[in-house]
Amino acid sequence: MINTFRLISRQNPHQFRQFHKCIIRRAESATAAAVTESTSISRPPPSGADKSVDPKIDKIANDISALNLIEVAQLSDLLKKRLNLPDAPVMPIGGFAAGPQVEAPEEEEEQTQKKVQTSFTVKLTGFDDKQKVALIKEIKSLLPDTNLVQAKKFVESAPTIVKADLAKEEAEKLKDSLVKVGAKIEIV
Incomplete structure (x- = not known):
């Protein structure tokens, strides 16, 4: 209390007056509370509050x-030291999120079996140099708006993706047609 008083008194006088008024009001309210208690007129406790509170606990709370x-x-630090309490963790603003639920391994296996790949990507990983011209012509016919120069650059830049998001049957057909002209294809 004295340290607080010293800190405030060193600052501007207006703050000191406000602090002084606050101290006086507390003293007056404490005196009024003592007078009220001594007249033995008791107020009913607010609704929802415990009706029987030990006077010792009530005094500590006040x-x-x-x-x-x-x-x-200072009180918090002292209690932490005396009671050997760890620092309280900071609670997130939204509260605690529910953790992931642990599932049985059998359910996980069923879910992985249910997930069936529906879209496939055809990737050109390499080609046979002897059949390069035939592969360039095939790529030119497969890719719309592609001329021979672009098709040649496409083939030479392998590994590249020829087409993506295809059904399994389409991907297999495309792979077969490109393998026939010397391409090394991978379906992902």
Whole structure:
């Protein structure tokens, strides 16, 4: 409390006056509470609150609620040291997300079997130099808007993707037609 008082008194006088007024108001409210308790007129507890609270606990709660931020931090540090408590983890803003559910290995195998590849990619990985001209002509006929020069550059830049997102039957047909003209094809 004295350290807080020193810090505030060193700053501008307006803040000191505000702090002083706050201290006086707390003292007045504490005096008024003592007078209220001494007249033995008890207020009913708010709805939803525990009706029977030990007076010792009530006193501790009132004392803690009267502390300023610096004193609360000091109290927290002291309690952590005395009770050997670890620092509390910071809670994420949205709360905790549900963790992934652990499934049985049998269910995982069933899911992998259910996932059937429906689209395939035909990839040119290499070619036979003796049949290069025939392969260039075949590529020119397969790819629309391709001239011979572009088809030659395409073949020479192997490994490249010829066509993607094909059905299995189409991919197999394309592979067969390109293998006949000396291409080395991989279906992915």
